[in-house]
Amino acid sequence: MKIWKISIENIKSKPLYTFLSVFILSLSSILLLGIQQIKKSFEYQMEHNLGEIDLVIGAKGSPLQLVLASVLHLDNPTGNISYNEAKKISKNPLIESAVPISYGDNYKGFRIIGTTNTFAKFYNAQIEQGRSNEKPMEVVLGNAVAQQLHLKIGDTLISSHGLIENNIDVHSDKLTVVGILKPTQKVIDRLIITHLQSIWDVHNHDADHNDSHNHEHEHKDKDKEITSLLISFRSPAAFLTIPRKINQTTNMQAALPKFELDRLYKYTGVGFQTITAIAYLILAISGIIIFTSLYKMVKERSFDLAILRTYGASNFQLIKIVAYEGFTVALCAFGFGFLFVKIGFKLIFKMMNADDKMYMLQELPYQDLLTIGVSVFTITTTSILLAIYPILKMDISTILSNEK
Amino acid sequence: MIHTEHLTFQYKKKENVFSFPNITLNQQENLLVLGKSGIGKTTLLHLLAGLLKPTNGTVMIDHVVINKLVTKQLDKFRGENIGLVFQKKHAIQSLNVLENLQARLYFSKKKIENTAIETVLKQLDLNEFKHNKVNKLSEGQLQRLSIASAVIHQPKVILADEPTSSLDDENCKIVMKLLIEQAQKTKANLIVITHDSRIKPFFQNTITL
Structure with missing residues (x-):
């Protein structure tokens, strides 16, 4: 007891x-x-989803929207910026890497991101099967995309315009799956990655079609546009100078993802x-x-x-x-x-x-x-x-x- | 062995002072204390059990003056040496018969073999109900359990307060027999305090308050 x-x-x-x-x-x-x-x-x-992205540059508008759209891929983008101007900014020595992204298309609801191969490095994403995309019209799938849509290497897909799945506004060009990424538990798992050029090409061809319907579209290199530029800094000092410089001297806006999330x-x-x-x-x-x-x-x-x-x-x-x-x-x-x-x-x-x-x-x-x-x-x-x-x-x- | 001298007690905020005759009991001597209600019988019992401190006088049990002990020592002394039987048949509600006795032994800090518990349970006719919860027991069983709780730790003194007042003649006899028997077995002094004159024949020593 x-x-x-x-x-x-x-x-x-x-x-x-x-x-x-x-x-x-x-x-x-x-x-x-x-x-x-x-x-x-x-x-x-x-x-976690921010990866190594310190700064995002995009069209003027709500900075939170810019971060949600371009970094977390949740919201619609604020607009487009000029590719040439973006390239100028990326030459700043305080910038470690600058990755342009461009979108406007989706495949069955998954966003197609036109970007460079550096994009995957933000998330430490590695290829699981196949290889990385080298030519335009080749795509690499995030792991969740491949799993859910049951896509394999060699499959082709036709993107639809906009960020929401639809059957009405469909592009005519076929994108070919060349690689699938390992799961990262980050936002890249849910993205379809392709070369910047693909996005431009898809829209260019459509523009050609549209031209035949007497709509005027010109796509010269200097007019090329991207949605935003993702940047990682070389030194913390950049946090103080670069965002202010961009916001004051250009017609683009710079948003700090961490700050916006706070x-x-x-x-x-x-x-x-x-x-x-x-x-x-x-x-x-x-x-x-x-x-x-x-x-x-x-x-x-x-x-x-x-x-x-x-x-x-x-x-x-x-x-x-x-x-x-x-x-x-x-x-x-x-x-x-x-x-x-x-x-x-x-x-x-x-x-x-x-x-x-x-x-x-x-x-x-x-x-x-x-x-x-x-x-x-x-x-x-x-x-x-x-x-x-x-x-x-x-x-x-x-x-x-x-x-x- | 129990001895009291010039014992008086006064309740707080009350005028009347109870004073009690001296009591001296040698080993295995029993005592019946008779008196009408309100005369201070229960007060005397509580003084003997160390539940109340006398205003004057001393209570000595087994050569220890218990009214000089501090609360903690008194708790210990009471646990080891005193067994109490109340008119209300009592036991810890949430425990069963066996557990009640085990708890009794636990708090008195006496090491007593399980066989001793078995023996007491058998003597008091409780063995077959030992796993029953207290609220499943009959009146008589409960009464026997309260006697068992009072004797299981082999106390020096068994104090019983009106143990028979609610019982019929036959059960009155049974209970008194049990109490005297158990007191003899454990070589304890038995002091019964009551207004019930039916139990007079069981005692040689009687005092009337």
């Missing part, structure tokens, strides 16, 4: 209260852990904060429930506790009985919440990954886990301390005399 055994038996003797305590405390743990997990995964995914987090942060606040509120409520459960036990079973004192138990041992009971409930609830979040998220991400390889579950950082654990522990301890107060004030003689 041990103290904890009595605590466990006490817990078992009131299943409803125990269930309620564990349930509500798990709920708050799940919310706290879950929201933190989502936030971390979301932020990590965003930053702004985005601030918008989305309100939602996270609200849910976190609700979770803490539920945590406080679960504290009250645990307190009620223990306090009720101490009050209703004051005779039992007084009897234990006549058995030779010290006040401290009685406090231990109550404390173990509270901590057992808290530990179960937190453990259950933790497992629920772990397993739940694994399942959710597995389901999501079935059609979208872009999301990746992040382990919850140790500090966050600790913070949440400490909060749960603090609430429980407070409840226990409040509940044991009657034990300290207990007058055994009075309790035993009032038995009749």
